[in-house]
Amino acid sequence: MRYELYYWSGIQGRGEFIRLALEDAGAGYRDVARDEGDAAIMPFLEGAHQGALPFAPPFLKAGRLVIAQVAEILQYLGPPLNLVPESESRRLYAHQLQLTITDVVAEIHDSHHPVASSLYYEDQRDEAERRAEDLRQNRLPKFLGYFERVLERNGGRHALREYSYVDLSLFQLMSGLDYVFPRAMQRLKRELPLLCALSQRVAQRPRVAAYLASPRRLAFNEDGIFRHYPELDDPT
């Protein structure tokens, strides 16, 4: 199966969770909007495709299927890409963990856009400062502490005892947060030894390392989900 990934071409964004899975598995795929421009996304959103109507990118075309929502795409890709264990209970757990990553990613997005994603950051900067403080002080310790406990309960090396797409997504989450909040993450990571070690191991997987060193890995930037605004980080 040759997959087609549709996602905005200028950012890592939510598409990156899918890209990491495809790259790590060595799957054949085309990153369509990077080849053809973002306009290639629009016919799907406008309903030109007979099947499922995606609400937003990323979505994946797999043969005639169109599948949207990051966690669902990973749930779909897990078995053919060997990125999820066999048992039903672990597959359910993988998806639950991925949905919890989805939740924290949305909260990270909203920390720089707490009023409206349609407004500029500069037009909601005061609100962003309040929300980012809550994220750094309450929500991130809660979410990341949760994932640390999940690792601890499962032997320490993987979210699910075996390697899975959840490990890849946890790597991406930690990488993004290192970019967004370098000071706060230095503080928080003291309590997250397993997550830190997992991220390092994932980054060293041969295909992941090759991908991260390639031009296909865009740099984080201030159009994506993970944005660095120094005034939103811990005070110096």
Place this chain on the structure above:
Amino acid sequence: MRYELYYWSGIQGRGEFIRLALEDAGAGYRDVARDEGDAAIMPFLEGAHQGALPFAPPFLKAGRLVIAQVAEILQYLGPPLNLVPESESRRLYAHQLQLTITDVVAEIHDSHHPVASSLYYEDQRDEAERRAEDLRQNRLPKFLGYFERVLERNGGRHALREYSYVDLSLFQLMSGLDYVFPRAMQRLKRELPLLCALSQRVAQRPRVAAYLASPRRLAFNEDGIFRHYPELDDPT
């Protein structure tokens, strides 16, 4: 299978999407925290159960499995409760639509808590007024317009051509929004004839109607996700 649902006992909240599915299917279930108090939830969050660690309620106990996240619970319950079509492509679509409902429900929650869920509404009321305006003017028309198109493309009567748990969740979404924004919804519903008709049909399903008339259906209130603060609605 007799299911055990765990969710905060004083609100409809996210648990209501699960309750509606169990009730409509006539499934045997126990709403544990309503029987035993919210303290019954805590051991699961603290890791006393050997299997999956939920991040937050609602979660469902099905035999030895513990399953969290609303959309995942519905994906799991769909086949045994006959609340989802047979084909893989429709099951994927059902889950995608449910995840999109999850997204809009989170945005509705954040419209009254745009800064921090740990703070009182009164401490973020100015921010809430800005965010709720964006929700009413931009986000709800986009999300609800999307679901209206989904219905239109599938024959008009169901999200998926056949009845499914997605129809139940769309009913709950529309009911909640009627409570939250009575004025804005009056305006928006002019463009949503299929969603309105679907909600009415769902409310008349015999088991749903019996449930809605029972004491098990709590009233919407200002501790839940769908809260009515008149100052956040369209101006009179």
